[in-house]
Amino acid sequence: MTRLALALAAALAASPVFAADAPVALRCGKLFDARSGKVLGPHTVLVRDGKIEGVVAGTAAEAAAGRETVDLGGHTCTPGWTDLHVHLGSQSGPQSYSEGFRLDEVDFAFRSVGYAKKTLLAGFTSVRDLGGEIAPHLRDAINQGLVDGPRIWAAGKSIATTGGHADPTNGWNDMLSHLIGPPGPTEGVINSVDDARQAVRQRYKDGSDVIKITATGGVLSYAKSGDAPQFTVDEVKAVVETAKDYGYKVAAHAHGEEGMRRAVLGGVTSIEHGTYMSDEVMRLMKQHGTWYVPTIYAGRFVADKAKIDGYFPEVVRPKAQRIGALIQDTAARAYQHGVKIAFGTDMGVGPHGDNAREFVYMVEAGIPAAAALQAATIRAAEVLGVDDQGVIEAGKRADVVAVPGDPVADIARVLEVAFVMKDGRIYKRP
Template identity: 85%
Template sequence: MRATLLSLALLFPSVAVAAPAVDAARELHCGKLFDARSGRLLGPHTVQVRDGRIQGVSAGIPAIPAGTALDLRGHTCLPGWTDLHVHMGSQSSPQSYSEGFRLDPVDFAFRSVGYAEKTLLAGFTSVRDLGGEVAPHLRDAIAQGLVKGPRIFAAGKSIATTGGHADPTNGWNHMLSELAGAPGPTEGVVNSVDDARQAVRQRYKDGSDVIKITATGGVLSYARSGDAPQFTVDEVKAVVDTARDYGYRVAAHAHGTEGMKRAVMAGVTSIEHGTQMTDEVMRLMKQHGTWYVPTIYAGRFVADKARIDGYFPEVVRPKAARIGAQIQDTFARAYKAGVKIGFGTDMGVGPHGDNAREFVYMVEAGMPAAAALQSATIRAAEVLGVDDQGVIEAGKRADIVAVPGDPLADIGVVMDVAFVMKDGVVYKAPRAGDADAAGSP
């Protein structure tokens, strides 16, 4: 296989592809503007965009609009949203487990193209993809203008232990396991400190942007435990220290308490899901500055599907029913305790494009709408470690979305995104027939 790929690479050298064309200059006339730094909703504002960046932001709307103005006076403009936990190469269905044996990677890649566009049109101009070999390639295709989608920060293959949540051979029979051989650090499966270092270096070689570990069992993996710790503290620390050498941040999937404690003490950037988070874990997270990405949507989705005969394998079904139902309550406690929270859905578990429903669930659990919106804008940028997005300010990326009405008064309007701009390109606009709605410059 390697020889074949090398031959193809020599026969067909890579060709540079231009990124999407960007309008030289545009003006957005916003009826209201969400200030992500303060969490306040401001009155009418004009946002000037040039060459993919925000050139200026000023109060008021000119009486005589410029010829390049976009009329959003009936809408609230917000920074483009970021979903910190997605899986762009897949989407849950009763066939998900068998498809891994029947479909080729190219099949999942083609599916991801549609998922990416749905995500962007739902208002999410950036995502952090936490596990999937398709994501780095999809990221590059979007950056080159071949595919419409959000900016992707890709983990590539998640790092697991043998039999752990991201062991790709879980559920395989003896014959298949013998044919494939035992997966190792190259495949993201580790069993020692040295393996952990090698796995991170392999992700660097593969072009990942972030490192993902599965610190405990998981809900949807073909294994009994959904919460047992699966790394030693030393193994997690080896991942974190090696990741730091390469400028990476580390996200830790974790449902069980002990696995969370080990991950936090070892220095991970974020805990994902956090289902059985205790007061002790919350204190540790606050002490270490660890972020929490709750993924309420995924919890509710799997708990609902667990009621349907045949949707999940029987080994998965009790985990989905027990663990999924807890996440929203855990989120409510963590928010009240003052744990830092970033927005994430685990989309790919649920249907792509429905990401904004997480806002509704967050508010339902007691978080103010302003804080929920901040979690997907300025706070998400902090989790990613970037300073050029998440706010509508001069010099930042021109990532802007707009919704009708007032999202602080009615968070439900986030489900009706009318306008999407990413890097100065308009992909969706409220006026039917507008050329910009198709992403044309």
């Protein structure tokens, strides 16, 4: 049904774009060099067949001859941004918990098409969708050119333990629970090392690109604890080792200290959220090379919405108030301790298309603007394990975003995206 919904939505959502094989010259007033973190002067970016053909200092009139020229003077060009933590199949609101019972996959699929386009037009040419059965199908529809959206690394169904953050039956009454039966590895719920292996293999069968585990409780799940550890070290290791067989990296949702410690020792690639991250956990992350994706936006969003009566169920509200408000401070400490930080928002918790506000929150936490931009470009590519994006260099994907002024001098400029190119196609221009 999801595939059908996406095919139908394509007729409504697809928009005309400029052909990816047309040679283009982008005349940038400034250029952000993601490797050095420096803003350079005027450069011309030459694009052909979806790739960056060359990068030339100045206006490069001769090199640009015979190409469609896009004047981005007065703008800074950066590599396309990557959000490493989104959920394109949903968006939270007061009705979110009941909609899971009232709506069909088709309804969520239609919504995801709009969310994907908003994300792309906000400057995010790639995302890692960490949990949602719609995402692999949406990825395929975007790759086929049926709908507009970012390049997607899709986790599919998150892997949880019984009663854990991604147990799909949390909050169900006895009648429903008895009718459906307890979820198992096929549904992404494990309780042993063997279950863990089976769950990863099922994600492979389902077409996932990355594995996500919920190593601790979570804020928005219908359960009391937001930070209790929910996997053993052996279970995490089983997930990671099996994931390696398929070339997958593993992202771990984790708020509590002990759950993070187990996830790091188990070999995960990244810790997501990391609210109660201790100095000891930071030391372990540096030792093991584990990345941190803070998702400050989500923390601030849920803390704010928890003040509104009825926005969250009462079992969720205290967690949102307590945990959400802490993430920005954790990100500040992690940066000061030298933990490797990459960009992610947990968008879907907040409204899609507002992803760039995370840059502003990162800078408020004391992370330099250049480092924040690197987190969403070259560092994000490192987390994904790819080397064909994240920088504006010859031979790389032609993913380019332009904002007015200089975002390193004024990070709020990221909220004014004027130009978006993905794989050489122009989706937005001044």
